[in-house]
Amino acid sequence: MDAERWYKYDIKEQMSNIHGEVVRLVRARNNYLSGKTSEDHTESYMDKIDRLINMTCEDPKNHGRERELISEENEIRRWLSGETDDRYILRYWEQYTNAIS
Numbered sequence: 001m002d003a004e005r006w007y008k009y010d011i012k013e014q015m016s017n018i019h020g021e022v023v024r025l026v027r028a029r030n031n032y033l034s035g036k037t038s039e040d041h042t043e044s045y046m047d048k049i050d051r052l053i054n055m056t057c058e059d060p061k062n063h064g065r066e067r068e069l070i071s072e073e074n075e076i077r078r079w080l081s082g083e084t085d086d087r088y089i090l091r092y093w094e095q096y097t098n099a100i101s
Helices: 011-034 042-058 066-080 086-100
Strands: none
Touching: 011 042, 011 066, 011 086, 042 066, 066 086
């Protein structure tokens, strides 16, 4: 997705879209770790999430939210390192989707 299109979304929609990628990341990692797939797509999903968070930080209407957004990205990295479980990270990000529902 290009920045111009991304910037048309409000912050809740941006975060909801990132949540969708987090769900895919968790699913892909679990499929790999359980042996359901032989390919590990974790890094490609994390790259996409990084890109979306960076675009969200660079979006002029989100000025002043950079620290919050980086903190949210760090929560994903905590999950990747095993500090938190799937349930925690999915619930953490689900709050954004629920906010726009």
